[in-house]
Amino acid sequence: MTDDFITNLPKAELHLHIEGSLEPELMFALAERNKVAIPFKSVEDVRAAYSFTNLQTFLDIYYAGAAVLKTEEDFHDLALAYFDRVAQDGVVHAEIFFDPQTHTHRGIPFDVVANGLFAGIDAARAKHGMSIGLIMSYLRHLDEEDAFRTFEQAQPWLDQMIGVGLDSSEMGHPPSKFARVFEASAEAGLLLCAHAGEEGPPAYIHEALDILRVDRIDHGNRALEDPVLVARLAREAMTLTVCPLSNVALRNVDRIEDHPIDRMLDLGLRATIHSDDPAYFGGYIGENYRQTARARNLSRGQIVTLARNSFLGSFLDDEAIAGHLATLEAYVTAHP
Numbered sequence: 001m002t003d004d005f006i007t008n009l010p011k012a013e014l015h016l017h018i019e020g021s022l023e024p025e026l027m028f029a030l031a032e033r034n035k036v037a038i039p040f041k042s043v044e045d046v047r048a049a050y051s052f053t054n055l056q057t058f059l060d061i062y063y064a065g066a067a068v069l070k071t072e073e074d075f076h077d078l079a080l081a082y083f084d085r086v087a088q089d090g091v092v093h094a095e096i097f098f099d100p101q102t103h104t105h106r107g108i109p110f111d112v113v114a115n116g117l118f119a120g121i122d123a124a125r126a127k128h129g130m131s132i133g134l135i136m137s138y139l140r141h142l143d144e145e146d147a148f149r150t151f152e153q154a155q156p157w158l159d160q161m162i163g164v165g166l167d168s169s170e171m172g173h174p175p176s177k178f179a180r181v182f183e184a185s186a187e188a189g190l191l192l193c194a195h196a197g198e199e200g201p202p203a204y205i206h207e208a209l210d211i212l213r214v215d216r217i218d219h220g221n222r223a224l225e226d227p228v229l230v231a232r233l234a235r236e237a238m239t240l241t242v243c244p245l246s247n248v249a250l251r252n253v254d255r256i257e258d259h260p261i262d263r264m265l266d267l268g269l270r271a272t273i274h275s276d277d278p279a280y281f282g283g284y285i286g287e288n289y290r291q292t293a294r295a296r297n298l299s300r301g302q303i304v305t306l307a308r309n310s311f312l313g314s315f316l317d318d319e320a321i322a323g324h325l326a327t328l329e330a331y332v333t334a335h336p
């Protein structure tokens, strides 16, 4: 399987935190533009700090890095840089997360964030012909009241958003903590996903399914510890947005050679490959596919299945999904 085949394979990105695409070069440029002090002397200094032992050690640096984002222009530049990058990775559809509370809690109005991101999204749609959706993610280390305040601030924007998510520190913050705000979000017409089973136990995945009633699980790796849960996820064709380089960087998997992505496929799970926070974890979606394919010796069929699953698991309507699947099959036929 050539790297070119994998890179250009049409695919959807479904698990990407836009704040996690902030490259050190842009972090420095924005720190200068906005006169924000950052605790690094050089781009190399920043990269050297990216050595994590678990989710929390990453999140501490990720939230600190986001402090350079201040204006609509910053959010526009951040988003467009991301889409420019993944247009080279065969991404034809993207559903990206943003963390409004990371910004509102440091005094940046919700509308500044949303205006900037949508400007970047509109520019990328026009420039690359990509379809793009925005998912508002609630920070689970904060309380549900704070999530409700965010939901209120988002009201004028809700018809432009496709869904809500749940991210940040997983341990000790089970999905059930957000039952009411997820219910309200669903009633507002938003689709639902939640990080579950990245570090947290299989019980958190059960809660995401039974209490939040999510349409998609982000990560879900620890489902593998619970055969009954695996059988249910397979039966319900529940998409798991798996992020191999993230799993290694955050020490949830020892080495990429040990990654269970092919075991997940063998078990009948609708697993897909994504990038999570590419500026921090060493690679965008194409790099995640290529490194995993190489390390796990994935077959052509498995790689195409992963791309197919990314469209099947998207929040697009059936007609749009069928269109993407036809494009994918045409690509596969044209590259024997």
Ligand code: HPA
Pocket (backbone or CB within 6 Å): 017, 020, 055, 062, 167, 168, 169, 195, 198, 246, 276, 277
């Ligand atoms: O990998 C992640 N896990 C949980 N929350 C996050 N927020 C950004 N990235 C992550």
Ligand SMILES: [Zn+2]
Pocket (backbone or CB within 6 Å): 015, 016, 017, 167, 195, 218, 276
């Ligand atoms: Zn994530």
